[in-house]
Amino acid sequence: MPVHLQIKLNDRLYLRDPQETKLGRKIIQHSILLIDEIGFESFTFKKLAERIGSTEASVYRYFVNKHLLLVYLSSWYWEWMKFQIDFHTMNIQDPRQRLEIVLSVMVDTAKRNASIEFVDEDVLHRIVVAEATKAYHTKDVDLENRRGYFLTFKALSKKIADIIKEIDPGFPYPQSMASNLLEMANTHIYFAQHLPSLTDVQMEENQPEKLVEMLHFFAFGLLEGAKPSK
Secondary structure (H helix, E strand, O other): OOOOOOOOOOHHHOOOOHHHOHHHHHHHHHHHHHHHHHOOOOOOHHHHHHHHOOOHHHHHOOOOOHHHHHHHHHHHHHHHHHHHHHHHOOOOOOHHHHHHHHHHHHHHOOOOOOOOOOOOHHHHHHHHHHHHHHHOOOOOHHHHHHOOOOHHHHHHHHHHHHHHHHHOOOOOOHHHHHHHHHHHHHHHHHHHHHOHHHOOOOHHHOOHHHHHHHHHHHHHHHHHOOOOOO
């Protein structure tokens, strides 16, 4: 039976929390499906309103524009991943084991979770892979950063960096490794699907463990490798 799990996000991302109303949840559900279907560039609130049988004005009551909707959807995904990491690493004392779990969660977060009926994580993951960088690769990124639009992604990255520092307190680049692992997990899926000569991951084999194996190789290879020369 579906349950109501509410992911708490920065309230500056929306005018009204879409998770609190039936229409808002419908907006989230169908915006994910429509962006996946036609791409973010072609996506408009008018098309979304037509899809859900409502009006553009009703969508604008929840989001100022489609850019903030994309930031919201990306943030929802990162917060969901953070929740999964917390759940699966609960009571795990060994930081190496926790990092191994984190690497698996980076890939497994995309799997559909039937308990959240208005978000298809599998489809949302495809949006994050293809579109999420557009949320912060903008001219207004500094202003939006000051407004806290990317707090969720930064908190997730910090959580992973803290585990890295537990494994090796002297490792010089924990935050860089954390953010790079998150980016790699998505970038190499995108490469495998569209620019296969840029990666060794073959997603058509439908073997996500190959991606986890690659992330493990880079993470633990760097942690166990030589320190950079001075």
